[in-house]
Amino acid sequence: MTRGCARRLVALDGARLTLDRADMLDGAAPGPVELVVPTFLVEHDDGLVLVDGGLAPEAADDPVATYGAELGAEVRMTPDQRLDRQLSRAGVSPGDVTHVVITHVHFDHTGGLRHVPHARFLLGAGDRGAVDGSDPAVADLARTADLAPVRDADWTFVEGDHDLFGDGAVVVVAMPGHTPGNTSVLVRLPSGPLLLSGDTAHLHEALKRPAPMAADTDREQALASLHRLIGLAATHGADVWVTHDPDDWARLAPAFSAGFSAGRGSGSA
Template sequence: MTTGTARRLVPLDGARLSLDRADMLDGAAPGPVELVVPTFLVEHDDGLVLVDTGLAPEAAEDPVAVYGEELGGKVRMTPEQRLDRQLERAGVAPGDVTHVVVSHVHFDHTGGLRHVPHARFLLGAGDRGAVDGSDADVAALARTRDIDPVRGGDWAFLDGDHDVFGDGAVVVLAMPGHTPGNSSVLVRLPHGPLLLSCDTAHLHEALERPAPMAADMVRADALASLHRLIGLAATLDAPVWVTHDPADWERRERFSGSRP
């Protein structure tokens, strides 16, 4: 693999989602954990990549109306955490985004797709059914209102790993299990490589004692993907940013290399 680098990675703040820690990792002690729902901008000489898109913008006003009483009551989101507002704060027009890595089709990763309808969407082939209706079980994983505005867009369904720019700087990594098309992302930055776990892991503790979690569709595949992520981190000497983990969010400057 060639080894180009992206110019920088910009983490964009998002909503918070309060869930039970025991549901995030088999064997974890029960108790509340407030997960972060971030998105990421990766600047490359050949394009601007968005990794995931967070919650639907209207959830900032009334999450219960958007997601229902049970789930919506667990959401904390301000208008400034909408993806379009975060892009504006980063000085990026939605039309500047050339690629969107959709790590998988769960609602907390697809809510802002409507803001970047002209981008190329990169999705693991296992989750294709959520877009084209070819698999009812996979389609049921997604929120239809998130997918509908971009259903006719430029989609690339990825079989295996995918090097976005052909230079190793941004690589979508096939990590099936959580969903059939779940992915993580390798970003090579000027200060070194970084792995964005996306939902291959939900808490950093998952890297210390690998175990699947309650919502994984195929638990054996999810565990194998987690072991693959850990192995890549060792081989590449790359930190893993467990993107939902609140403690990792607090360490974001170290991961992104933006600290002076």
């Protein structure tokens, strides 16, 4: 594989979801954990990639009205954590985003897609039914209100791994199990390779004690994908950012918080 390099990655802050740690990883001690719901921008010579879409903007005003009392999580979100405002704070117009990688179709990854309907969307093929209705079971995993505004967008349903720009800089990595089309994203940066886990893992503890979690649609696949994530990190010498993990956010986000106010292409975070 040709080794390219993205210019930089910017982490965009998002909502917080409080859930039971035991539901995030089999065998984990019970108790509340506040998960981070971030999104990411990856700047490449050939495009600006948004990874995931976070929560719906209206959830900042009334999460219960947005998602229903049966959500099963406490939502903490400010208006400034809406995706459109996070993009603006990073110095990016929604129109600058050329590609959107959706790691899977759960509601906490699709809420802001409406802000970038012009972009090219990439989704693991196993989750396609949430977009085109071809698989009702998969469609039930998603929130219709998030996908309806972008159903007619330019979609690519990825089979297996997908090298987005053909140079190894941004690779969508198949990690089925949490959902049928779940993916992670390998990003090569000037500072070194970084694996954005998506929901292949919810807590960094899952990398030390691989185990599935309660919401996985296929527990055997989910466990195999966890082992693959660990193996890819070792093979590529990549740091793994378990994107929901609050400790990983505290550890990694400060180094990737600089936006594009100094101008696109002027350096890397």
